[in-house]
Amino acid sequence: MAPVRHPDAPAPGELLGAHYDQCFGCGGSQPHGLHLEARAAEGVRVTAEFTVRPAHQGAPGLAHGGVLATALDETLGSLNWLLRVIAVTGRLETDFVRPVPVDSVLYLEAEVTAVHHRKIYSTAIGRIGGPEGPVAVRADALFIEVKVDHFIENGRPDEIRAVMADPDQIKRARAFEVNP
Numbered sequence: 451m452a453p454v455r456h457p458d459a460p461a462p463g464e465l466l467g468a469h470y471d472q473c474f475g476c477g478g479s480q481p482h483g484l485h486l487e488a489r490a491a492e493g494v495r496v497t498a499e500f501t502v503r504p505a506h507q508g509a510p511g512l513a514h515g516g517v518l519a520t521a522l523d524e525t526l527g528s529l530n531w532l533l534r535v536i537a538v539t540g541r542l543e544t545d546f547v548r549p550v551p552v553d554s555v556l557y558l559e560a561e562v563t564a565v566h567h568r569k570i571y572s573t574a575i576g577r578i579g580g581p582e583g584p585v586a587v588r589a590d591a592l593f594i595e596v597k598v599d600h601f602i603e604n605g606r607p608d609e610i611r612a613v614m615a616d617p618d619q620i621k622r623a624r625a626f627e628v629n630p
């Protein structure tokens with residue numbers, strides 16, 4: 451089935467914000483994290499930007515492929531916020547098309563292409579040198595819808611307690627990507 455944008459999804463252009471401040475992909479409290487910022491776009495699409503830092507190197511002066519895969523995974527994961535579905539990555543297939551130097555900005559675009567029961571199919575592309583620049587990375591992903599219990603049953607109790615103790619109800623809800 452074609453994906454359906456949730457009626458309460460953030461408006462196109464709106465920043466989605468971090469879903470969890472300790473998230474390696476988007477959290478503000480991870481010093482070496484990607485600090486990726488995703489924005490809602492039209493339909494079930496997002497755009498995102500990630501600046502490659504020296505802490506993200508694999509080879510001298512070049513981004514590590516696993517870090518680039520993380521940027522793709524995070525961008526693709528943020529799409530589920532537009533569906534208002536809690537989902538985790540089941541499969542992520544990545545093409546590394548050209549090397550990405552330190553200090554470059556990776557301009558990402560992602561969209562959900564189909565939904566089948568709990569399965570959410572999506573695709574992403576990352577460019578360097580500008581939003582219209584050459585393609586550096588691509589990915590196709592399958593996310594699987596889960597219940598909030600997935601995190602409660604599998605997460606470490608200390609971190610779960612810390613999130614639940616946060617007086618900010620929106621932050622608490624977003625850590626589990628639950629519709630507040």
Ligand SMILES: CCCCCCCC/C=C\CCCCCCCC(=O)SCCNC(=O)CCNC(=O)[C@H](O)C(C)(C)COP(=O)(O)OP(=O)(O)OC[C@H]1O[C@@H](n2cnc3c(N)ncnc32)[C@H](O)[C@@H]1OP(=O)(O)O
Pocket residue numbers: 469470475523524525526527528536537538539540541567568569592594596601605609610611613625626627
């Ligand atoms: C205090 C702490 C607070 C923390 C809060 C954090 C909350 C974060 C909130 C939200 C995240 C948003 C973050 C976005 C960015 C990051 C995204 C990530 O990196 S997520 C992490 C990496 N991923 C995993 O850790 C999944 C590990 N895997 C699993 O847990 C299971 O395998 C799971 C849930 C994916 C599926 O297990 P089943 O038992 O529920 O379901 P089955 O029956 O196996 O699969 C359902 C359907 O999906 C297909 N499927 C499953 N895995 C597949 C695969 N790898 N390839 C192809 N198909 C697959 C199956 O064939 C089946 O299909 P058929 O219904 O039969 O048609």
